[in-house]
Amino acid sequence: MKLIQFISALIIIAMPAYAQEAPQETAPALTEAQKRTVDQLIDKALEDDRAYDILESLTTEIGPRLGGSEAEARARNWGVAKLRRLGFKNVRIETFDLPAWSRISESAEIVSPFPQPLAITALGQSPSTPAGGVSAEVVRFQTLPELQAAPIEGFEDKIIFVDEPMARTQDGSGYGAGVQKRVLAAVEAEKRGAAAALIRSAGTDSHRMPHTGGMVRGGATLGPAPAAALSNPDADQLARAMERADGPVTVRLDIQTEWRESAQSGNVIGEIPGETDELIVIGGHLDSWDNGTGAIDDGAGVAITVAAAKLVDELRGKPRRTIRVIMWGAEEVGLWGARAYAEQHADELDKHIIASESDFGAGEVWRFDTGFGPSAEGKVKPMADALRRLAIAPGFPVARGGPDVTPLREAGVPVATLYQSGTDYFDLHHTPDDTLDKVDPEKLKQNVAAWAAFIYMASEMDGDFGRLPVKGE
Amino acid sequence: MKLIQFISALIIIAMPAYAQEAPQETAPALTEAQKRTVDQLIDKALEDDRAYDILESLTTEIGPRLGGSEAEARARNWGVAKLRRLGFKNVRIETFDLPAWSRISESAEIVSPFPQPLAITALGQSPSTPAGGVSAEVVRFQTLPELQAAPIEGFEDKIIFVDEPMARTQDGSGYGAGVQKRVLAAVEAEKRGAAAALIRSAGTDSHRMPHTGGMVRGGATLGPAPAAALSNPDADQLARAMERADGPVTVRLDIQTEWRESAQSGNVIGEIPGETDELIVIGGHLDSWDNGTGAIDDGAGVAITVAAAKLVDELRGKPRRTIRVIMWGAEEVGLWGARAYAEQHADELDKHIIASESDFGAGEVWRFDTGFGPSAEGKVKPMADALRRLAIAPGFPVARGGPDVTPLREAGVPVATLYQSGTDYFDLHHTPDDTLDKVDPEKLKQNVAAWAAFIYMASEMDGDFGRLPVKGE
Structure with a gap:
């Protein structure tokens, strides 16, 4: 169950349904004055470099911040200070507990017949090998399904190598199979009594960055x-070594990791109070993997949404609805912050009128997907029209809204996705190369513009976004 | 002295002299039949994938092969077997001794005020820090000259950081300053009683590959x-951390390295015997740094020159001159193979009529530079003309010929450089990313074609290439 939940939360999928014609509207969903304000917000955002500054501050002053770590706690304090300095209200940390995994050391090498080191990294939540590592013959599978179809017997004490490559696509749709391989290879290996699993990275680059x-x-x-x-x-x-060897290829793998059964994480929350207590929830996740500095995953999402909310805050008067920005905790290690928030806010979920997370890097937004209730379909077109000048195309009428809003969506809260270009995202994702220099400041501004426009419209439009079916009901 | 020699050997410089008009020739330097053979060699080379296969074999079956290491010894055995299988004659290893440096471990981190790991690598020949590393305040210099101009006092026990970037150029001319920084930063640090030196990598990429x-x-x-x-x-x-910190930035650096005072290396030599004992010496260096698999530096040079010589061997009849292919040992760690060869062959240097090494990656050859004696200037144009169909431009009448032919050149042996495009070379050079996937098989073939044409012409042309002035005379 947990496994399925985990996969479904991480897989980014393009849903198969296509946009229907919107029903006729009797009144415009945006007034002319509101359209002008959207344009002004976009103009301002395209000149505003606060998102980059926030991102530079987070990635430089904190750096890597694994969920449940001391570094993530420093990041929460950073987030509180940043939101307060920017004038957000009700700034707070909502803590939760989790078991925390961490990496101690990792190494691998071909032992024979062609001795040489291999660049590897332990997968998150991996157990340790025995001290000193395991040396074993490697058995290669071209794909995860090939491994899944293999007999249970015959792989005892071997190292299973799943060599499946990942496709490069703009919408990141190659990642689904990548996650399945990453999550399931070790389970399949364990079923077969194998000593360990090695996978080809779920990534699209050709650098020695696992x-x-x-x-x-x-x-x-x-x-x-x-x-x-x-x-x-x-x-x-x-793979080449196995082709060129006359006999078996032996690899030594040494991974040392540890678990602390009870660690703390938290969601950092700040608000732009509105005239009503209806909530628009946006944000990015504050935690990152431990190897990079979490610039594209997901410092960018934090920076974009904070900067966008601040631009709306700087308009004259209060927004109609309250804009709640959440820097989600412990996303990478299992959506802990998302689940904690949904539990902690169970009694006010009906006030959440729309939710969205920015968590797909720092590429330009190119598509606007929506997951509105049927009653709100008429809002899609005016919103999409307003975003068009940013070269954002109308998208699918089905959206996931981002990993951390999954529990909200499953509870019925409508979502939208400002879909970023992911063509290069998986070159950097979850590697040491996830650093500030990979972020294009101009693309970051385009994101801020899109988000500012989106949350302003979500705040000001008459009527809500409907409700989604509640999962399991 | 050693320092200067080392720098001068490694710096690739574009010499300031420009081509003079060649003196009138009374007879063509290439006959029509020879021109046809050059074209046939080029045609064959552009269809021949043996260079890539040799390179794949070396980088896969041996991998990294630091000068003086056990891996380099395995590479020599590989080289002997490969040359014998290809039918080279007089295949042998000419050994020499050297003190051998190796890396044990390395790590660095910002300790305060923004604790996080830093990706570093020890420079070759670096001594160790004290066990457990040194923690010290960092002092930043924008350039090496700025450090050189700084007072001797005031930097005791500090970590000196030379942040000079390297320019990307087609001819690799940005590397000169890069090498100076790499070689001299630690000397300047030591003069000032500093605890250690950190440099910005002499490289042009933006990956976390020192x-x-x-x-x-x-x-x-x-x-x-x-x-x-x-x-x-x-x-x-x-640099950003230092800008954003209110006070000093402290870094911990832990480098553990070791020296074996007496280790063995060697040059691997094979020949295509000619009708005369005049020698054309070509090759690449067999050793590589320990972090990559030495594909572009310099497996490519080995593969290109072996494949080119083999193509000439496959012509009908013997070449006029003997083609000696050398897989040089221990180049990276101080041109040990080059110096050993010049000493071991001192009594036959007058038979060396021309020498050249391929050691600038696997980019396409785009320029043909020559370092011929004055009496042979007339040979430049016909050779350059024959290479033109490979999009190779006539170059400078001054060439260095490659690092490992430096002692030969300094002893008067003429040289030529088939200059490769280096635009991307310093993205990969001396990093873990120097691996086979970075090599374009088509560009490798263009190199083989250029080398096959060059050595054929060098072998068959009437008359020699003159002599260069002997260094120090």
């Missing part, structure tokens, strides 16, 4: 096996 | 200080 990312935590009885990702060039190398 | 490379070995009395390179993004990060 991509980490969550797998699944083992229970007391069944694994998963220890698991690590090879960089793409190292996966190439291992 | 670039290693040789510095200078300390004597018994004066350092250098321990020294490491930060990746470009980490140098950015450290």
Whole structure:
């Protein structure tokens, strides 16, 4: 169950339904004055470099901030100080507990017949190998389905290598299979009594930067096996070594990790109070993997949404609805912040009229997807029209809204996705290369403009965004 | 002296002299039949994938092969087997001894005020820090000259950070200043009693791949200080941290390295015997830095020159002159193979009529530079004309010929440089990313074609290439 939840939360999918013609509106969903304000917000945003400054501050002054770590706690204090300095109201940390995983050391090498080091990284939540590592013959599978279809017997004490490559696409749709491989390879390995699992990184680059990312935590009885990702060039190398070797290829893998059963994380929250207590929830996640500095994943999302909310705050008068910005905690390690928030705010979920997270890097927004209730379909077109000058196309009438709003969406809260270009995202995602220099300041401004326009419209439009079906009902 | 020699050997410079009009020739330097053979060689080379196969074999089956290491010894055995299988004659290893440096471990982090790890690599020949590392305040210099001009006093026990960036150029001319920074920062640090030196990598990429490379070995009395390179993004990060910090920035640097006073290396030599004992010496260096697999530096040079010589071997009849292919040993760690060869072959240097090394990656050859004696100037134009169909431009009448032919050139042996495009070379050079996937097989073939044409012409043309002035005479 947890596994499925985890996968479904992380997989970014393009839903198969296409936009229907919107029903006729009797009154315009945006007034002319509101349209002018949207344009002014966009103009201001395209000149405003506060998002980049926020991102530079977070990635430089905090750097990596793994969910549940001391660094993530420093990031929360940073977030509180930043929001207060910008004039957000009701700034607070809402804490929650979680078991916290961390990496101690990791190394791998081909032992024979072609001895040489391999660049690997342990997958998040991987258990340790025995001290000193395991040395074993490697068995290669071209894909995860090939491994899943393999017999249970015959792989005892082997190292299972899943060599499946990931497709580069603008919408990130290659990541679905990548996550499945990352999450399930170790489970399949454990089922077969293998010593460990190695996967080709779920990433699209050709640098020796293995991509980490969550797998699944083992229970007391069944694994998963220890698991690590090879960089793409190292996966190439291992596959070539197996082709060129006359006999078995032996690899030594040494991963040392640890769990603290009770650690703390938290969501950092700040608000632009509106005339009503209806809530627009936006944000990005504050935690990052431990190897980069979390610039594109997801410092950018934090910076974009904070800067966008601030621009709306600087308009004359209060927004109609309250804009709540959340810097979500412990996303990467299992959506802990998202689930804690939904629990902690269960009694006010009906006030959440729309929610969205920016968590797909710092590429330009190119598509506007919506997950509104049927009664609000007429709002899609005027919103999409207002975003068109930013080269944002109308998108699907089905959206996920971002990983951290999953529990809200499943509770019926409408969502939207300002879909960013992900063509290069998986070159950097979950690697040491997720650093500030990879962010284009102009694209960041385009994001801020799109978000400012979106939250302003969401705040001011008459009527709500309907409700989505509640999951399981 | 050693320092200067080391720098001069590594710096690639574009000499300031321009081509003079060649004196009138009375007879053509290439016959029509020879021109046809050149064209046939080029045609064959552009269809021949043996260079890529050799490169794949070396980088996969051996991988990294630091000068003086056990891996380099395996590479020599690989080289002997490869040359024999290809039918080269007089295949042998000519060994020599050297003191061998190696890396044990390396790490760095900002300790305060913004604790986080930094991606660094120890520079080759760096001494160790004290066990457990040194923690010290960082002092930043924008350039090496700025450090050189700084007072001797006032930097005791500090970490000196030289943040000079490197320019990207097609001819690699940005590397000169890069090498000076890499070699001299630690010397300047030691003079000032600093705890260590950190440099911005001598590299042009924006990945978290620090670039290693040789510095200078300390004597018994004066350092250098321990020294490491930060990746470009980490140098950015450290500079930003210093800007954003209210007080000093403290870094901990821990480099553990070791020296074996007597280790073995060797040059691997094979020949295509000619009708005469006049020698054309070509090759690439077999050793590589320990972090990548030495694909562009310099497996490519080995593969290109072996494949080119083999194509000439496959012509009907013997070449007029003997083609000697050398896989040079221990280049990166101080041109040990080059110096050993010049000493071991001192009594036959007059038979060396021309020498050249391929050691600038796997980019396409775009320029043909020559360092011929004055009597042979007339040969430049016909050779350049024959290379034109490969989009190779006539170049400078001054060439260095490659690092490992430096001692030959200084002893009077003429040289030529088939100058490769280096625009991207310093993205990968001396990093873990120097791997096979970075090599374009089509560009490799263009190199083989250029080299096959060059050595064929050098072998068959009437008359020699003159002599260069002997250094120091």
